[in-house]
Amino acid sequence: MKTLLKGGTVVTSSGTRRADVLMDGEKIAQVGRALNVAADETVDVTGCLLFPGFIDAHTHFALDVCNTTTADDFASGSRAALRGGTTTVIDFACPNKGETLKHGLALWHEKADGKTYCDYGFHMTIDDWNDSIRAELPEMFAAGISSFKMYLTYPAMMIGDENVYLALRELKKLGGIAGVHCESAGVINGMIAERKAAGKLSPASHPMSRPQGLEAEAVSRLLRIAEVADCPVVIVHLTNHEALEEVERARKRGQKVYVETCPQYLLLDDSLYYQDDYSAAARYVCAPPLRDKSEQKYLWRGLRRGEIQTISTDHCSFTLAQKDAGREDFTKIPGGLPGVETRGELIYSYGVAKRNIHLDTMCRALAENPAKLYGLFPRKGIIRRGSDADIVVYDPAASHVIRASDCVANVDYNPYEGFVTAGGISRVYLRGRLAVQNGIVLDGPQGKYMVRGKNML
Ligand SMILES: [Zn+2]
Numbered sequence: 001m002k003t004l005l006k007g008g009t010v011v012t013s014s015g016t017r018r019a020d021v022l023m024d025g026e027k028i029a030q031v032g033r034a035l036n037v038a039a040d041e042t043v044d045v046t047g048c049l050l051f052p053g054f055i056d057a058h059t060h061f062a063l064d065v066c067n068t069t070t071a072d073d074f075a076s077g078s079r080a081a082l083r084g085g086t087t088t089v090i091d092f093a094c095p096n097k098g099e100t101l102k103h104g105l106a107l108w109h110e111k112a113d114g115k116t117y118c119d120y121g122f123h124m125t126i127d128d129w130n131d132s133i134r135a136e137l138p139e140m141f142a143a144g145i146s147s148f149k150m151y152l153t154y155p156a157m158m159i160g161d162e163n164v165y166l167a168l169r170e171l172k173k174l175g176g177i178a179g180v181h182c183e184s185a186g187v188i189n190g191m192i193a194e195r196k197a198a199g200k201l202s203p204a205s206h207p208m209s210r211p212q213g214l215e216a217e218a219v220s221r222l223l224r225i226a227e228v229a230d231c232p233v234v235i236v237h238l239t240n241h242e243a244l245e246e247v248e249r250a251r252k253r254g255q256k257v258y259v260e261t262c263p264q265y266l267l268l269d270d271s272l273y274y275q276d277d278y279s280a281a282a283r284y285v286c287a288p289p290l291r292d293k294s295e296q297k298y299l300w301r302g303l304r305r306g307e308i309q310t311i312s313t314d315h316c317s318f319t320l321a322q323k324d325a326g327r328e329d330f331t332k333i334p335g336g337l338p339g340v341e342t343r344g345e346l347i348y349s350y351g352v353a354k355r356n357i358h359l360d361t362m363c364r365a366l367a368e369n370p371a372k373l374y375g376l377f378p379r380k381g382i383i384r385r386g387s388d389a390d391i392v393v394y395d396p397a398a399s400h401v402i403r404a405s406d407c408v409a410n411v412d413y414n415p416y417e418g419f420v421t422a423g424g425i426s427r428v429y430l431r432g433r434l435a436v437q438n439g440i441v442l443d444g445p446q447g448k449y450m451v452r453g454k455n456m457l
Contacts, residue, residue, distance in 0.1 A: 213242060
């Protein structure tokens with residue numbers, strides 16, 4: 001099956017150009033001006049932007065956490081992703097302490113295989129460290145996993161500075177990379193205990209016990225550990241300028257550091273936690289928490305300057321009923337927000353259209369950089385001959401209002417309810433097949449597991 005997209009503007013990391021795109025089977029066969037070729041179907045995309053399929057390198061589908069399970073499994077989560085122009089997700093496989101990485105990987109394949117609507121890969125969580133886990137790492141690379149996750153917070157997940165160092169040394173040898181959740185566990189626990197003792201149990205205590213300086217402290221500590229381990233790292237979901245300053249310091253020392261932020265930190269702020277209505281506030285609980293509105297400009301600036309390389313969502317969805325678990329105690333609110341369905345339209349609308357973020361910057365942050373960082377390039381992340389025919393057809397002239405009731409994610413609220421988009425996704429192609437048209441997901445679960453290579457960013 002050959003499909004020709006005619007009259008569109010192709011977005012790349014070095015700018016835009018008017019070009020037709022011929023897809024042949026699952027691949028892009030040709031990109032060029034006024035292609036005069038035979039195709040089974042020719043689609044007029046005049047006036048539309050053609051983005052490489054977006055990659056969301058940070059999702060949590062079907063995750064058992066906080067005594068419950070995320071509302072979205074791989075089927076509903078990846079369906080929502082696809083509807084939002086995301087043709088590849090990288091989810092976090094997460095063995096429990098005491099389990100092997102191999103077990104974690106098998107478990108994640110069980111959750112995802114045959115049920116996922118977009119293409120997918122896994123990062124592997126290292127939440128335990130010993131000789132047998134060390135010995136398993138080469139096997140992970142062979143299974144297509146080149147990136148790992150570590151936590152400097154959460155008792156169930158953290159492994160401590162010594163083991164973070166030892167794990168980074170091992171990843172350095174193997175050419176892997178680690179994304180790290182940076183918040184200072186000890187001090188945060190102390191602040192939580194203080195608030196609880198004072199009877200301050202509402203959602204407002206969530207951001208107050210996780211101040212941004214403690215994120216910056218953990219970023220700084222991690223980067224000093226990474227410096228002596230001589231290993232590149234990714235700071236996942238960075239939220240504020242103090243943390244970003246620590247990254248800049250490390251870069252000046254010559255370190256390779258990559259930064260991810262998320263739409264919620266670019267667009268939402270901590271005033272949402274200070275609403276009197278429990279449910280209105282609890283739905284925004286995530287870690288790190290939303291920050292003061294004044295932080296947003298630093299994140300946009302970091303993106304513009306290339307200090308922030310990727311925008312992922314950290315999609316970790318819970319229904320309002322699940323969020324109710326913390327009515328009497330803010331520490332029992334399951335942490336996480338949905339976002340996988342709205343990232344592309346939000347970044348276009350509130351970045352490109354409103355803040356003059358360049359299209360090439362958006363293309364890098366949502367597609368090319370995650371593809372390079374996580375070893376999917378050039379199969380993914382670019383519209384070029386030979387790449388997978390994953391294409392988002394974006395109509396800048398369209399507009400709609402974001403409503404939870406229109407979304408297909410399995411959540412009964414949307415953090416961006418009422419946000420008006422500039423433009424909208426009119427079509428999404430997944431490996432040459434029309435997968436979404438005008439907001440309707442057309443196909444069943446066609447997602448393939450992606451064996452990933454090493455970082456090339
Ligand atoms: Zn996460």
